[in-house]
Structures are given as C-alpha cells and as structure tokens.
Amino acid sequence: MTTIRLSVPQTADRGEIIELRAMIQHEMESGFRFGSRGEMIPQDIITKFECFYNGTLFFSSDFHPGVAANPILKFYARANESGSFEFVWTDQDGQSWSDSAQIEVS
Amino acid sequence: MRLLAACFLFVGAACSPETTQLEPDFTIEASQRVSGSNFLTPETVAQQNDDFENPGYLWVERGADLFEQGEPSCAGCHENGLEGVATHYPAFDTGTQTLINLEGRINLCRTRHQGLTSLPYESDELLSLTAFVAEQSRGLPISVEVTPQTQSAFESGANYFMTRRGQLNLACTQCHDDNWGKQLRGDTISQGHGNGFPAYRFEWEDFGSLHRRLHDCDTGVRAAPMELGSQTYIDLEFYLAVRASGLELESPGIRR
Numbered sequence: 043m044t045t046i047r048l049s050v051p052q053t054a055d056r057g058e059i060i061e062l063r064a065m066i067q068h069e070m071e072s073g074f075r076f077g078s079r080g081e082m083i084p085q086d087i088i089t090k091f092e093c094f095y096n097g098t099l100f101f102s103s104d105f106h107p108g109v110a111a112n113p114i115l116k117f118y119a120r121a122n123e124s125g126s127f128e129f130v131w132t133d134q135d136g137q138s139w140s141d142s143a144q145i146e147v148s
Numbered sequence: 149m150r151l152l153a154a155c156f157l158f159v160g161a162a163c164s165p166e167t168t169q170l171e172p173d174f175t176i177e178a179s180q181r182v183s184g185s186n187f188l189t190p191e192t193v194a195q196q197n198d199d200f201e202n203p204g205y206l207w208v209e210r211g212a213d214l215f216e217q218g219e220p221s222c223a224g225c226h227e228n229g230l231e232g233v234a235t236h237y238p239a240f241d242t243g244t245q246t247l248i249n250l251e252g253r254i255n256l257c258r259t260r261h262q263g264l265t266s267l268p269y270e271s272d273e274l275l276s277l278t279a280f281v282a283e284q285s286r287g288l289p290i291s292v293e294v295t296p297q298t299q300s301a302f303e304s305g306a307n308y309f310m311t312r313r314g315q316l317n318l319a320c321t322q323c324h325d326d327n328w329g330k331q332l333r334g335d336t337i338s339q340g341h342g343n344g345f346p347a348y349r350f351e352w353e354d355f356g357s358l359h360r361r362l363h364d365c366d367t368g369v370r371a372a373p374m375e376l377g378s379q380t381y382i383d384l385e386f387y388l389a390v391r392a393s394g395l396e397l398e399s400p401g402i403r404r
Contacts, residue, residue: 045206067206069353111353112203 044068048129050143054121062093064129065114066139072107090132091115096125121147172294172302174391175325176339183395184338184403187329196344196402204279204348204400207272207355211280214273218262222277225261234285235397238386240297247301249382250278251357269377275355279346282399290343290397292389305387308380314371335404341392342385344401351404358385361403 049063066088073085085107093101101117119127124147132138185193195201215222238249241256248256251269254277258264267274294302309320323332324340331337345358352360359376362384366373374380 045210047200047206047209049200063200065200065203065206067203112206114201114203 044139046129046131046139046141048127048141048143050127050145052144053146053148056121056123056147058121059118060121060145061116061118062127063114063116064091064093065112066131067112068131068133070105070107070109070111070113074107085134088113088131088133092130092132093117094128094130095119096123097128121145123147172306172390175321176328176391178394181341181392181395182339183398184341184344185398185401187336187338188402188404192402192404196398202348202400202402204346204355204402205283207276207279207346208283208400210272211276211278211283214277215280218258218264220262222257222262229284230281231284232288234282234399235288235291238292238301238382238389240295246379247298247382247386249385250281251377252382254278254281269375270357270360275346275357278357279355279400282346282397285397286399287396289394290389290392292386292393294390298386301383301386302390304380305383305385308384309387314366314369316369318369320365340388341395342388343392343395344398344403346399347401347403349403355400358388 045067047063047065049061051060054060068088069086070088071083071086073083073087075083077083087107087109088105091103091105091113092099100119103115105113124145126142126144128140128142130138130140185196188196199205215226234250237253238247239253240246241248241253243260244256251274254274255266259266267277312319312322320340323337328337328339342358342361345361346355347361348355349361351364357376359378359381362381363373363376
C-alpha cells in the first residue's frame with residue numbers, strides 16, 4: 043500500500059514561479075541495518091524521481107540509501123501553459139509509482 | 149457534573165478516603181503542563197503543523213479511504229464525522245465493562261456493527277483509522293475524567309507510572325515528573341504526555357501508536373515490555389490522558 047501526496051496549485055498566472063511538493067510512503071530501507079536476530083535487512087529504496095510537465099521531463103532526482111523514509115521533495119517550476127504535472131518514482135527493482143495533478147494557467 | 153460528584157461522594161463513603169481520588173493530584177501542576185512539542189526544534193514543530201509536510205497525513209489519508217469501506221462503512225453511521233471524539237479516550241465501554249482506547253473502540257465497531265474481524269494492534273489499517281479519527285480532534289483539549297467505573301483502571305495506570313522497573317530500576321515518574329526539561333544525553337526529557345499519538349517518530353521513521361512508544365520506554369529502562377494493546381498499557385494510557393487533560397490533541401504529531 044503506497045500513498046502519494048501532491049501539492050500543486052490549481053491555478054497560476056502565466057510565467058509565475060510555482061512551488062510543487064511531492065511525498066511518497068516508502069520505507070527507504072538503507073541496507074545497512076540489522077534485524078533483532080543479527081540478520082542483515084536487505085536494501086529496498088527508491089532510486090529515481092522524475093517530474094514531467096505536459097510530458098516533458100523538467101526535474102529529476104537520484105535517491106541514495108541515506109534518504110529518509112517517506113521522502114518529500116519541494117521544487118519549483120515556471121507555469122507557462124495549462125496541463126498536467128506527472129510525478130514518477132522508480133525503485134531499485136524497476137517498480138514504479140506515479141500520480142498527476144492538473145494546473146490551469148491564465 | 150453534579151450527578152458525577154454525587155457518585156464520587158457515594159464511593160468515598162463506601163471505601164476509605166485515602167483510596168478515593170476525586171481530583172487526582174499530579175506532580176506537575178496544571179499550569180506547568182506542556183505538550184511534548186515544546187521540547188522539539190522549531191523546524192519539527194513547523195513540519196508537524198504543516199498538513200502537507202507532516203508524514204502522519206499519509207496514514208490519515210489512508211484512514212479516510214478505509215472509513216468509507218465496508219458494509220456498512222464507518223461513514224455510513226458516522227456521516228457527520230467524529231470531531232472531538234478522540235479527546236475522550238480511553239473510555240469505559242458499558243457492553244464489555246472494560247476500559248478501552250480509541251483502537252479498541254474501532255475494533256469493537258468492526259465486530260459489533262460491521263460484521264468484520266478485529267484489526268491486529270499496530271497494523272497499518274488500525275493505525276490509519278485511528279489517525280483519521282484522532283485528526284478530527286486536532287487542536288481540541290484532551291478531556292478524560294476518572295469515574296467510579298474507571299477508578300481502578302486509573303489506579304492501576306498510576307501504579308505502573310510510579311513503579312520502578314527494569315535493570316535501570318527507573319519509574320516513569322522519575323524522568324517525566326521529577327526531571328522534565330533537563331538533558332538526558334543528547335535529548336531533553338519531556339513531561340511524557342501522549343497527546344501527539346498516534347504519531348510519526350523520526351527514530352522509527354514510521355507512524356506508531358502510544359503503546360509502541362510505551363513499549364520503547366520499557367525497553368529503554370531494560371524492563372520486559374507489555375504486549376501492545378494489553379490492558380496494562382490501556383490503563384497507563386488512561387492515567388496519562390487524565391494527567392494530560394487540557395492539553396491540545398496534536399495527532400498526527402511528530403516526535404523524535
């Protein structure tokens with residue numbers, strides 16, 4: 043069960059700088075921890091985050107084992123046209139989760 | 149209220165005056181009572197108060213989805229929401245004649261009214277539902293009172309709080325009543341109120357119940373911890389809730 047939370051303004055003026063926030067529920071298990079019986083807990087992390095504005099990649103980020111659980115990202119975009127932002131997270135095994143949000147630019 | 153006072157007088161007459169506590173006495177006076185968030189950094193408090201950046205809302209959102217599921221669903225009966233409900237828990241359940249906490253109430257609703265099975269304590273589903281219900285009381289003062297029916301549970305909880313345990317031979321009260329505000333290694337000792345729970349703890353990198361926190365306190369003094377959801381912990385949760393009365397409920401809180 044993975045919950046994604048997005049914060050994207052519904053409307054913006056053309057050329058306005060807008061703040062985007064995205065959070066995903068993920069354990070981000072570093073692979074450096076040991077369980078109660080001394081066994082190594084295998085690494086399980088998201089390795090890549092990408093954000094597309096009307097299909098064009100405009101922001102991406104690589105995640106490493108030091109990133110905390112349930113990572114949140116805050117970044118900015120210039121609102122040039124109405125459309126959608128698509129947020130995609132991909133883990134080390136290639137599994138991915140995505141969600142999108144609409145924006146009206148006037 | 150007058151009726152309640154009359155009940156107390158009756159009980160007071162029946163047993164010795166020493167064992168009856170009308171107005172429980174706490175080491176920390178009401179005017180000095182402060183929430184655990186007072187001992188956090190301003191950044192953490194800001195994150196807790198931001199409804200988006202607070203990771204606890206991942207569980208609140210999932211709880212909102214679960215609230216709509218089932219036949220009948222939770223929302224089918226509680227269509228107007230449950231604002232303020234969480235401030236009165238733990239509470240006495242007349243059906244089972246036991247003291248139950250919010251998690252227990254949710255599970256009772258499932259078995260009594262929804263034809264569903266109880267959710268395991270600390271399961272993601274139960275935590276999510278609890279968080280969703282507790283969040284609706286965010287900012288409201290905790291208001292839990294000792295009644296004749298819950299007097300013994302209160303005393304049992306108080307007893308657990310006051311009893312030295314574990315290899316370190318420490319009672320809860322020694323840190324959280326006598327030494328709050330001082331440093332314990334790198335950390336500031338809080339007053340030990342449960343008003344932020346269920347909460348997101350950085351140490352866990354996860355969302356958890358008050359009982360999970362109590363479990364950590366017990367292992368911290370190297371005592372054998374109780375089962376999560378056990379009556380001992382519910383009694384202790386009750387004692388803590390009375391002790392925290394008047395503080396704002398902060399769930400989903402963020403704690404170190």
